[in-house]
Amino acid sequence: MTEPGEGSSHGRIDDKQLVILLKQKTGISDAQAKRLIKAVGRDRPSLLREARIIRARVQTSTSGRV
Numbered sequence: 001m002t003e004p005g006e007g008s009s010h011g012r013i014d015d016k017q018l019v020i021l022l023k024q025k026t027g028i029s030d031a032q033a034k035r036l037i038k039a040v041g042r043d044r045p046s047l048l049r050e051a052r053i054i055r056a057r058v059q060t061s062t063s064g065r066v
Contacts, residue, residue, distance in 0.1 A: 018042065026051040028058075 013021070015037055021044070022033040028051050036054070040046050 015042075018044075018047065022047060022051045026055050028054050 015034070018037055019030055019033040022028055022036065023030065025048060028036070032054055033051065036047055036050055040050055
């Protein structure tokens, strides 16, 4: 059994659209988004969760710099 949107073109977005979505919603880079899709897969809630974690780590690591 396939996940909704995975077995047909109805409701499915391609990797480029996922990269754009992740960048817009979380502020991560293209490269980060592409690596995340490769590592996590295409599950949007999981991608968004992990992208937010990445963004928080980047902000934390750069906030201490002067």
